[in-house]
Amino acid sequence: MGERAKSKASNYGNRGMAFEGFLEYSNELYSKRDIAIIKKRPTPIKVIQMRGGRITDAVFEKKSSVDFDGIYRSRRLDFEAKDVEDLVRFDLSRVEDHQYEHLERSHRHGSLTFILVHFGRNRVTYLLPFTALRKYKRAAAGGGRKSISLDDFEIEGYEVRSGRVPVDYLAVVDKLWFSAET
Secondary structure, eight states, X not given: OOHHHHHHHHHHHHTTHHHHHHHHHHHHHHHHTTSEEEEEOOOOXXXXXXXXXXXXXXXXXXXXXXXXXXXXXXXXXXXXXXXXXOSSEEEGGGSOHHHHHHHHHHHHTTOEEEEEEEXXXXXXXXXXXXXXXXXXXXXXXXXXXXXXXXXXXXXXXXXXXXXXXXXXXXXXXXXXXXTTTO
């Protein structure tokens, strides 16, 4: 693989890192303020070689389930975070089968499940509840569109704004799942 191809591949793989960094910082602030405990799930790895107490070679053991999980207001949360460059749509294939299955199982067992989608070039983030994601995935499996338009996010999703933290998605969680209590 040439240098240019390597650069493109690493940029594609890391494009969500800035958004995930903001989420991790937001989660750290939620924790420091005793609002919630939400952690990024590590991708399981198998160590192949170590030198001087450092991992020098490793492989991914299996795919991780979703990016984040935790506890908020005595309820479990499971969610996936995606950063997209497209201005007008989110490709459903970005939610891999194992991630979707984890969200579906977690939802069935009472977890608050959703995806956060950050449209980087538009500088807007949406929370899409699992029930809406499921509707779009089922439609796609039946021959429908394989993406969710930005217009649909404006209808089915909920814009996440800055508030208590830079990416205050728990404000949306409050509105969706706890509004009767507040």
